Amino acid sequence: MNTALLLAVGGLTAVGLYLLTGRSLSRIVIGYSLLGHATVVALIAAGGLAGRPPIAGGAALEDMSNPLPQALTLTAIVISFGLTLFLLALARRQRTLSGDDLVEDDLEDRRIAAAEGSGEAGAR
Amino acid sequence: MTALVSIAIVAPLLAAACSLALRSVPIGRDIAVLAGLGSAALASLIMLATVARDGTHTVAVGGWAPELGIVLVADLFAALILPVALTIIFVVEIFAIGQRRTVWAANPESSGPLLCVLTSGVSLAFLTGDLFTLFVAFELILVSSYVLLTHQGNRSQVRAGMTYVVMNLLASTLFLFGVAFVYAATGTVNMALLAERIPQLEAGVRLGIGAWFLVVFGTKAAVFPLFSWLPDSYPTAPTTITAVFAGLLTKVGIYSMIRFHNLMGMDDLGPIMLLVAALTMVVGVLGALAQSDVKRILSFHVISQIGYMFMGLSLFTVAGTAGAILFLIHHMPVKAVLFLVGGLIENHEGSSSLDRSGGLAGREPLVAVMFAVPALSLAGIPPFSGFVAKLAVVSAAIDQAETVVVVAALVAGGLTLMSMAKIWNEVFWGRPADGPRPSPAPRRGRRTMHAATALAVAGTLTVSLFAGTLLDLSTEAAEDLRNPEAYIAAVRS
Numbered sequence: 240m241n242t243a244l245l246l247a248v249g250g251l252t253a254v255g256l257y258l259l260t261g262r263s264l265s266r267i268v269i270g271y272s273l274l275g276h277a278t279v280v281a282l283i284a285a286g287g288l289a290g291r292p293p294i295a296g297g298a299a300l301e302d303m304s305n306p307l308p309q310a311l312t313l314t315a316i317v318i319s320f321g322l323t324l325f326l327l328a329l330a331r332r333q334r335t336l337s338g339d340d341l342v343e344d345d346l347e348d349r350r351i352a353a354a355e356g357s358g359e360a361g362a363r
Numbered sequence: 364m365t366a367l368v369s370i371a372i373v374a375p376l377l378a379a380a381c382s383l384a385l386r387s388v389p390i391g392r393d394i395a396v397l398a399g400l401g402s403a404a405l406a407s408l409i410m411l412a413t414v415a416r417d418g419t420h421t422v423a424v425g426g427w428a429p430e431l432g433i434v435l436v437a438d439l440f441a442a443l444i445l446p447v448a449l450t451i452i453f454v455v456e457i458f459a460i461g462q463r464r465t466v467w468a469a470n471p472e473s474s475g476p477l478l479c480v481l482t483s484g485v486s487l488a489f490l491t492g493d494l495f496t497l498f499v500a501f502e503l504i505l506v507s508s509y510v511l512l513t514h515q516g517n518r519s520q521v522r523a524g525m526t527y528v529v530m531n532l533l534a535s536t537l538f539l540f541g542v543a544f545v546y547a548a549t550g551t552v553n554m555a556l557l558a559e560r561i562p563q564l565e566a567g568v569r570l571g572i573g574a575w576f577l578v579v580f581g582t583k584a585a586v587f588p589l590f591s592w593l594p595d596s597y598p599t600a601p602t603t604i605t606a607v608f609a610g611l612l613t614k615v616g617i618y619s620m621i622r623f624h625n626l627m628g629m630d631d632l633g634p635i636m637l638l639v640a641a642l643t644m645v646v647g648v649l650g651a652l653a654q655s656d657v658k659r660i661l662s663f664h665v666i667s668q669i670g671y672m673f674m675g676l677s678l679f680t681v682a683g684t685a686g687a688i689l690f691l692i693h694h695m696p697v698k699a700v701l702f703l704v705g706g707l708i709e710n711h712e713g714s715s716s717l718d719r720s721g722g723l724a725g726r727e728p729l730v731a732v733m734f735a736v737p738a739l740s741l742a743g744i745p746p747f748s749g750f751v752a753k754l755a756v757v758s759a760a761i762d763q764a765e766t767v768v769v770v771a772a773l774v775a776g777g778l779t780l781m782s783m784a785k786i787w788n789e790v791f792w793g794r795p796a797d798g799p800r801p802s803p804a805p806r807r808g809r810r811t812m813h814a815a816t817a818l819a820v821a822g823t824l825t826v827s828l829f830a831g832t833l834l835d836l837s838t839e840a841a842e843d844l845r846n847p848e849a850y851i852a853a854v855r856s
Contacts, residue, residue: 278543325528
């Protein structure tokens with residue numbers, strides 16, 4: 240297993256997860272694409288060491304790199320590309336509706352916050 | 364048989380393309396959608412009959428060997444669940460056509476084709492025999508669900524959509540990492556080959572993979588403590604879409620766990636999973652009791668009921684798995700019907716809030732009956748399907764002397780009944796709420812909606828009518844999952 244690739248996966252995942260926990264959707268988009276890159280590198284690393292292009296007759300079987308993870312990676316890249324675009328569209332929609340691209344509290348959080356607020360007001 | 368498997372996956376996709384092309388011709392569009400969904404449902408019914416008679420059937424896509432290509436496996440488990448799921452989508456689409464003229468309807472131009480894409484993803488997820496194709500199927504389902512949830516673009520949908528999308532994107536990323544781990548450890552993503560190789564791995568790696576996929580599938584299935592995205596996002600979508608989501612999406616997660624964790628022999632995770640199951644049941648139903656909107660109450664019950672299926676799976680016995688499968692078959696239609704009735708309540712009362720409705724039983728006795736049957740079934744009252752399913756799961760747990768989870772299941776059952784009684788009291792009995800009532804759907808649309816809901820209620824009754832046969836089939840399917848030799852042999856041949 241290639242240590243450099245593993246370090247890359249770790250670094251990308253750490254930064255990606257950190258950005259994903261933010262409130263601003265544009266940060267989340269960047270975080271998500273970094274995480275996407277991390278999975279791609281992880282899949283490639285799972286396929287073993289790099290070698291000659293896997294084309295029939297192009298090289299001896301032992302020298303070729305493993306084509307299956309590459310095929311999986313391509314699919315994963317296409318999917319994450321499409322979803323990044325969808326996230327951006329969502330961020331834009333949120334911006335038109337509310338003027339920023341922040342993820343809002345869910346209904347339950349707001350209800351609890353409101354109930355706490357009124358309870359305190361009552362105590363005073 | 365190969366044709367049947369292909370129809371279940373490809374026909375809805377073709378229908379999506381046709382209905383997009385026919386976007387400006389409403390009738391052509393509807394016919395395309397119904398034809399695609401209907402033919403897939405019909406194909407899956409014939410598939411069930413064939414598989415029950417002849418046993419597991421595999422399709423090697425493109426003729427590649429299982430080590431290299433994609434294999435589709437129609438085993439009894441897949442063949443049992445698929446017709447239930449596809450029939451529900453078909454009935455919900457009929458309801459959606461009736462609901463068209465109301466303010467609660469989904470936009471037909473986009474929801475029809477997207478529902479078809481989702482259907483194709485559901486078929487693929489149930490039939491696939493390899494882990495990466497399962498990932499692709501999940502993405503197919505999720506991408507269409509993202510758009511379905513937010514396609515009207517109003518404020519609450521975008522707010523809920525953001526949490527839903529980000530949460531599921533994270534789960535999908537974890538899934539992909541899991542695929543990489545599995546491939547690094549075993550050199551394959553084919554489930555039959557994995558079922559041979561994963562049990563031979565050393566315990567740490569094996570359980571690590573099992574726990575990782577528990578988190579991945581658990582997020583999709585909304586088990587404790589990974590459920591927080593569900594009750595906030597589901598109620599914001601149009602009723603028909605929520606009905607499909609509640610009926611199917613979380614169940615695809617449970618289905619994948621039942622298949623993956625049984626085939627790969629993850630029995631050692633059982634004790635932790637049982638604890639999670641108990642917490643899921645109780646926390647979900649307590650959440651439901653605190654709500655005051657029909658759609659939100661029902662969303663919390665989705666979580667609570669997931670706990671029962673998870674409990675059956677966590678026992679890792681034939682009886683437990685069979686119970687979980689039977690529970691899936693019972694739960695999918697019941698949940699979808701309850702949300703459809705929620706749509707009817709919205710239509711008659713102008714809102715699904717408990718405070719703003721009352722006395723509906725007097726004005727619309729049919730709606731009251733159509734609520735009562737699935738509600739009692741959800742709570743597990745005999746003779747409805749929920750009773751049989753719960754009995755199967757709970758008695759399997761009693762066989763294993765798992766007292767804690769049995770108590771949790773019974774408590775959750777009682778609280779479910781209480782919460783259903785709350786909806787009944789507030790919506791169907793009592794005095795009608797004051798204030799202006801909205802104009803309900805045109806009569807013809809209303810008739811279609813009632814007919815579709817009645818059809819679905821009849822479907823849930825059919826499940827309880829044939830409960831014996833279904834339990835036998837579930838047990839057979841569970842035996843195949845617990846002893847994967849036959850599955851491996853079918854894929855290898």
